[in-house]
Amino acid sequence: MTEGLEEVIETSEDTQKGKFLTFSVGRESYGIEIKFVTEIIGIQDITEVPELPDYVRGVINLRGKIIPVIDVRIRFKKEAKEYNDRTCIVVIDIKGIYVGLIVDNVAEVINIEDSNIVPPPDIKTGFHNRYVRGIGKVGNDIKLLIDCDKLLAQDEFDKISEVV
Known part of the structure; x- marks a missing residue:
């Protein structure tokens, strides 16, 4: 009975392999493995929570779930920018906790073969090198591939977990 279920899980993992949701922050293009992405929503009202790091803008209520939201611009030490109609929140699942990533805009889901990832x-001086797990080559473009597990240090993750 569970054999069929395992096959379905393996198939869904296979169909997600090499697929990345791409988005931009400033002039850079980034990618997140699609397996981490749960949904993409427009920018919404964010409730500020005291004593969180400055890049954690606060929390949103998404269909009854409280989700902390991180401004990726600020996390990557870029200049803050007014949100507009292209600004999106990419909701990802990090170790069972839903976290929203505020990005300038979402581009597309693309396939990047392992052979095109370096x-x-x-x-050691790059401020966001610890968040980048690889560089994907897509034609003449480059996508910085985010390591979702390293987006938050353990103490930051624990602090955010307390909020939700």
């Missing part, structure tokens, strides 16, 4: 340069 490790990031080993430069």
Whole structure:
């Protein structure tokens, strides 16, 4: 009985392999493995929560679930920008906790083969190198591939977990 279920799970994982949701923050294009993405929503009212890091803008109520939202611009030490009609919240699942990522705009879901992904340069000075798990080559474009598990340090993750 469970054999069929395992096959379905394996099939869904296979169909997601190599697929990335791409989005932009400033002039850079980023990608997140589609397996982490639960949904994409427009920008909404955000309730500020005291004593959270500045890049955690607050929380939203998404169909009864309280979800912390992170402004990716601020997390990546970029200049803050007014939100507009292209601004989106990408809701991802990190270790069973839903987190919203505020991005400038969402582009598309693309397939990037492992052979077109190279490790990031080993430069210790890059402020967001720890969040980048690889660099995807897509034609003449480059997509910085985010490591969702490293987007939050363990203490930051624990603090956000307390909120929800």
